[in-house]
Amino acid sequence: MRSAEDAERAATDSGGGGEDPGEDPHYVDHRERLRRRFLDRGADALEDYELLEMVLFAASPRRDVKPLAKLLIRTFGDLWGVVNAPPERLRGLKAEGVSLGTDNAVATVRIVGAAALRALQQRVIDRPVLASWQALLDYCSAAMAHEPTEQFRLLFLDRKNTLIADEVQQRGTIDHTPVYPREVVKRALELSAAAVILVHNHPSGDPTPSRADIEMTKEIVRAANAVGLIVHDHLVIGKGGRHTSFKSQRLL
Known part of the structure; x- marks a missing residue:
């Protein structure tokens, strides 16, 4: 028997499908479920790729970014590797038609790493x-x-x-x-x-x-x-x- 959290994650993962969010209410629900789970229970309630999805929402507001988030994690090893990856390598990856092809999208990902590193530096300087x-x-x-x-x-x-x-x-x-x-x-x-x-x-x-x-x-x-x-x-x-x-x- 699946737990309530497993059922919720399955429902979240079923959203998107690469369709236009204006036509598919399930896609909108997918993003909203992720946001709600994050706000209610914090980052520990999300997988690394789900946290990355939330970052990519801003970079690609009308596409399913889950496949790209998973590809980025596989390519760079972990979440920290993704947010600190070289811009040219980030631009070159595509999953199911979605990529980080624009400077704005690449900057959105890399600013997460830059902010985290600055915060760590401020703990010691x-x-x-x-x-x-x-x-x-x-x-x-x-x-x-x-x-x-x-x-x-x-x-x-x-x-x-x-x-x-x-x-x-x-x-x-x-x-x-x-x-x-x-x-x-x-x-x-x-x-x-x-x-x-x-x-x-x-x-x-x-x-x-x-x-x-x-x-x-x-x-x-x-x-x-x-x-x-x-x-x-x-x-x-x-x-x-x-x-x-x-x-x-x-x-x-």
């Missing part, structure tokens, strides 16, 4: 990061895990370990980022920073540090020690919420 370490990890993962190439990010802290600057110093290839210790130290001095956290991502998804990562970190630590700059940690960001901390692994 101007705050003592060592006391809110998980929030920092969440932000770094959101900002970097889905990047197609390596980024090297510097998080500068003051003497109270408050985050005063968050900067991407270098962008590289799929498996390498050139990093110059003198530039790290120079920027720290410009900001009057007392400490720094190094962060870079592995587009492969595996956060295991490479030999080059380890050697590069040693060079930065040596340069930082020369001017009294503390290197608190070096984080390697992978996919699926995985990361490696040099400090935890006793590599620092």
Whole structure:
């Protein structure tokens, strides 16, 4: 026997069918049921593709967007991957005649990712990061895990370990980022920073540090020690919420 929620979801999923909403009242009901379920019970009551459908309502107000929402999730792996996908890849996908072919539609999807990332950043900027370490990890993962190439990010802290600057110093290839210790130290001095956290991502998804990562970190630590700059940690960001901390692994 199906639960009431299963029955409601089945009724919701039966709506649409790609017909014009002006001619098919079931399509209108489908969107209204999703909105009502979201407002009454929150995001946990919806599948990822259903949340994405609600975003796509604004981008395509008169078409069934469920097939496109499901295709986007399959293509980019998860909801976060969709809202941070490159614009050119978003434009190129089509399901049952519906696509994100316009700049307005693409912007509608990507603004969700941008707003979420800004909110995560605001949870850590101007705050003592060592006391809110998980929030920092969440932000770094959101900002970097889905990047197609390596980024090297510097998080500068003051003497109270408050985050005063968050900067991407270098962008590289799929498996390498050139990093110059003198530039790290120079920027720290410009900001009057007392400490720094190094962060870079592995587009492969595996956060295991490479030999080059380890050697590069040693060079930065040596340069930082020369001017009294503390290197608190070096984080390697992978996919699926995985990361490696040099400090935890006793590599620092």
